[in-house]
Amino acid sequence: MRTRHPFTLLTLAAALPTLAWLLPAPAGALGTAAVAFGLAAAAGVRRVLIPVVTAAPFWLFLFVLHDLPTTLAIGLRITTMVASFVWLAAVLAPDRLVEAMVVRGWSVTVAYLFAATLSAVPLFRARARRIVEAQRCRGLSPRGSVANRLRALRALAMPLLLSALHEVDERALALETRGLRSGARRTPLAPPPDPALERAARWVVLLVCIAALVARLV
Amino acid sequence: MNPLALEGVEFHYPATETPALRDVSLAVAAGEIVALVGRVGAGASTLLLVAADLAPRITGGRLTGAVRRRARSGIVLPTPWTQLSGMAFTVWDEVAFGPANLGWPGREIARHVERALERLEIAALAERDPATLSGGEVQRVILAGILAMDPDVVLLDEPSTELDPAGARALWRLVRVLAGEGKAIVVATSDLDAVPDVADRVAWLEQGAVRALGTPDLLAEEATCAAGLGTTVARVWRAAGLDAPYPLTVADAVQRWR
Numbered sequence: 001m002r003t004r005h006p007f008t009l010l011t012l013a014a015a016l017p018t019l020a021w022l023l024p025a026p027a028g029a030l031g032t033a034a035v036a037f038g039l040a041a042a043a044g045v046r047r048v049l050i051p052v053v054t055a056a057p058f059w060l061f062l063f064v065l066h067d068l069p070t071t072l073a074i075g076l077r078i079t080t081m082v083a084s085f086v087w088l089a090a091v092l093a094p095d096r097l098v099e100a101m102v103v104r105g106w107s108v109t110v111a112y113l114f115a116a117t118l119s120a121v122p123l124f125r126a127r128a129r130r131i132v133e134a135q136r137c138r139g140l141s142p143r144g145s146v147a148n149r150l151r152a153l154r155a156l157a158m159p160l161l162l163s164a165l166h167e168v169d170e171r172a173l174a175l176e177t178r179g180l181r182s183g184a185r186r187t188p189l190a191p192p193p194d195p196a197l198e199r200a201a202r203w204v205v206l207l208v209c210i211a212a213l214v215a216r217l218v
Numbered sequence: 219m220n221p222l223a224l225e226g227v228e229f230h231y232p233a234t235e236t237p238a239l240r241d242v243s244l245a246v247a248a249g250e251i252v253a254l255v256g257r258v259g260a261g262a263s264t265l266l267l268v269a270a271d272l273a274p275r276i277t278g279g280r281l282t283g284a285v286r287r288r289a290r291s292g293i294v295l296p297t298p299w300t301q302l303s304g305m306a307f308t309v310w311d312e313v314a315f316g317p318a319n320l321g322w323p324g325r326e327i328a329r330h331v332e333r334a335l336e337r338l339e340i341a342a343l344a345e346r347d348p349a350t351l352s353g354g355e356v357q358r359v360i361l362a363g364i365l366a367m368d369p370d371v372v373l374l375d376e377p378s379t380e381l382d383p384a385g386a387r388a389l390w391r392l393v394r395v396l397a398g399e400g401k402a403i404v405v406a407t408s409d410l411d412a413v414p415d416v417a418d419r420v421a422w423l424e425q426g427a428v429r430a431l432g433t434p435d436l437l438a439e440e441a442t443c444a445a446g447l448g449t450t451v452a453r454v455w456r457a458a459g460l461d462a463p464y465p466l467t468v469a470d471a472v473q474r475w476r
Contacts, residue, residue, distance in 0.1 A: 093307065094304065094305055095305045095306055095307055095311060098305050108319060112305065115305060116304060116305075119304055119305075123304070167300050169277075170295060170297060170300035170301070171300050171301075171304075172276055173267070173272050173276055173277070173293075173295060174295060174300060174301035174303075174360075175303065176272060176276050177270060177272065177291075177292060177293045177295075177364070178301075178303065178315055178316040178319060178363060178364070178367070179316050179317075179319035179320045179367065180319055182319050182320050182321070184319070184320050184321030185321050186318050186319050186321060187317075187318045187321055187322060187323065187324055187327060188318075189311060189314055189318050189324070189327070190311075
């Protein structure tokens with residue numbers, strides 16, 4: 001999947017949640033969730049756990065607030081959204097996305113913002129891991145009682161936030177000096193191939209979404 | 219005509235009363251290397267940001283005085299990790315990030331990237347993922363990325379901090395070569411022992427102002443040594459209670475002993 005054109009990956013990742021909300025529940029949402037989970041599993045078995053863990057609180061609240069059919073319908077839709085994003089973050093290389101967008105005439109700044117959003121998750125996770133390790137070296141344990149865990153969370157959150165803000169400042173300077181806003185049209189270094197079959201597949205997915213919308217409205 | 223000139227520059231960061239730079243005047247000629255020395259917070263990094271047209275344009279704040287730039291500049295910041303584009307999965311692409319943003323033709327980009335990689339002795343890393351490199355390697359990649367953009371004014375902020383001694387020596391040799399090609403270079407460094415062999419002039423910054431400007435001999439004067447800004451040889455000579463003027467380098471000291 002990683003070799004597919006970035007727009008194909010984006011289309012699929014956007015289409016799954018769209019269809020989850022448009023198709024009749026719970027069968028439609030179940031189908032889209034299954035596809036999203038299948039894709040996430042194909043990108044790495046552990047990735048299946050992320051949407052499960054992320055969507056769990058939503059399921060809990062839905063279960064408390066609604067009846068079973070509504071819980072199933074909304075829960076599956078939210079799960080599809082999360083699983084699709086997790087899959088997209090796993091398979092979409094930010095540099096390929098920038099190249100693809102630049103080839104299509106997008107401004108490199110807009111393309112960079114889009115791609116940076118996708119790459120922020122793994123960067124944040126790596127930074128959080130480093131901070132936790134550093135705090136452990138100073139004797140803070142993120143395990144044990146709830147109070148302990150809350151203390152550890154506070155010790156993680158502040159440095160994570162402050163270092164992220166500091167890095168944003170420095171990165172802005174670095175990108176500026178490396179010509180991100182030079183005003184010139186960026187030269188694509190290795191534009192990802194966009195076979196006719198993939199282009200056609202994107203149109204088909206789009207038409208399916210439009211058909212689902214029409215069917216929903218009629 | 220100097221490619222870079224600052225006249226009476228004063229700069230305040232946003233929401234600060236104390237200026238980070240005070241009445242700074244400095245002109246750098248093509249082919250010249252000026253070293254900025256000073257204690258932490260003396261204003262060297264800020265001066266480079268102003269010279270690179272990043273302060274106040276990107277950082278915010280207010281600037282008075284005149285800054286004349288007659289050529290394109292490139293700046294290497296002191297923390298290499300934050301300078302990676304995050305958009306490249308190979309060192310080659312990382313180095314090409316800047317030239318590509320300038321819209322150069324592909325062949326020209328390739329030529330400049332290959333040359334920069336060779337100059338920094340990192341051609342062997344071309345296919346590596348930048349995220350897997352050591353601090354010193356990232357430092358070289360970032361410098362290569364700036365050199366690949368072929369700036370006429372090169373601004374370096376502590377460029378040798380992540381490098382091992384051999385890497386630092388190679389870097390300083392490269393800086394001299396770049397000056398030989400006509401680039402104007404301003405380098406803020408705490409590697410004071412390298413300065414006499416590298417710099418043509420030294421600017422001593424203190425609390426945002428240029429306290430002294432002169433040849434590298436400045437680093438062997440009583441005032442700089444007293445401020446902890448002399449070369450190791452000069453400071454040892456002074457600490458031993460030997461007479462001024464202090465020798466600047468080991469070679470000077472040996473000559474003095476004879």
